[in-house]
Amino acid sequence: MKEALEGFAAGILTESGNEEAIEQVKEAVALMEIAVEKKDHKLFVESNNRFHKAILDGASNSKLGYFYNLLLNQIPYNGYVYLSIDVPNRLGESLKEHQLILEAILSGDREAAEKTMRMHVKKSAMGLKKGIAKKLYQDNTN
Template identity: 35%
Template sequence: MSSPTLTDKVSKFIRHDILTGQLRPGQKLVVAELKDKYNVGASPIREALVQLSWSKYVKLEPQKGSWVASVCQDELKDLFDSLRVVSSVLLQKAIESGDEHWELDVLTSFHKLSRLDNPKTDEDWSEWEERHLQFHKSLLEGANSKTMMSFFNDLINQIKRYRYFAITRMNENEELYNLEQHEKLMKAALAKDTKAAAEVLETHLTRSLTVIKKSIDAA
């Protein structure tokens, strides 16, 4: 059994290369090739691939091998349909029960997001995605619902692969970068305007879905 720390590191390397497109959707993952690529033994490679299959970044087939998970419109739609449901419920609950600590977290996460203006490089986009995710988490964590937040995090983790797919393949990514939309969402939530916040969130999710769908069609 290899070191869990080494396995985790290898898992992060492979996940990064999947997100950035160095390992493409549907690509066969050959252990011997990955050993050379990451300069580690076969055992941590195999264990990392199992870990990544749990988060659906990798598809495993016994006796056949491993592949980078493919992207498809049906899965994308299902993920966003699910995200709409859980995030809308969490948003409503957060607005109803969010306290001053929640308000401060939302303000802080939006401020950090706004500091990264107009991302252009791969590094900028990676940082934008992390700050974007933290903004949404801060907004919804006020709901104090561990079960639904766990479901939300699982969905976001899978959608992240699709967002990166769009970012790394499209010439124009401005629709995935929309600070004004996030500011409207923040202001509506802090103003306890549930209806307005829900409408902004729906618009945001719909636009994101449309951009990613186009990237899949163009691939």
Template identity: 35%
Template sequence: MRAPSRREVVELFELKEMLEGMGARLLAGRGPVRELDALEENIERSAAAVAASDAATYAVLVHGFHELLVTGADNTQLVTHYRTLMNQLAYHRLVSASLTRPGRLGESLAEHRHVLELVRGKDGVGAEFAMRDHVRSSERATLTAGHRTGGHPPTKES
């Protein structure tokens, strides 16, 4: 499987932002569901990984956080499209690279905590925008990591 071009990564992140933002908004509207407890547990485990500077474990937990957020939205079409996108994005490899940026582990964890606070507070619009912001931060870290490893500057045309 070939690595996606820089343009493909940017376009896929644009879709990821939309789908995960929608997931956060829909989950916030559901109230107290089991996925919220699973997200809390994920954040606790993520905090331990960040404290240990364990980027590999954190990368796995990041994938779990995003998957729980989307599945918790209880929209089968959203889940189907999201999983197709994640397969196209080679997400785990990209996230692992993005987490090499100094300070990114802690930033990502803080962003996850903020999204979950808004979801728990039933602030669907706030949760959607916080999730979109988080995905954009992840995209920037991913493109920066690619640039450091000899990729092109982060432009959509590449």
């Protein structure tokens, strides 16, 4: 569900060309780059939140925002992001995915923006599964 909602939001933002929201997306990616360079997971998670919020807000679709918030309020989202980026190489991969989403938005190609966002959410979910497995393994060996 998150994949569909966020993909749709990225497509809408791209088509609308909302400059203020796109500027916020750029700023979030710049902060993510600093976070990866410094290996600062807290800054990365905060920047990730800013990135996704800017896209959702920039889509200016109240129904989309409602369903997205309804979904996120049911899960410990930040905890999931931390687990995902703790997987080896996932922090850098996640940054690259966010950069590709930004590039697609800037290109004005709605389909590419939606597709790259959906791919990112899917890869994040796979990272989360690995992160959960890693944590369970660590907990069971201690």
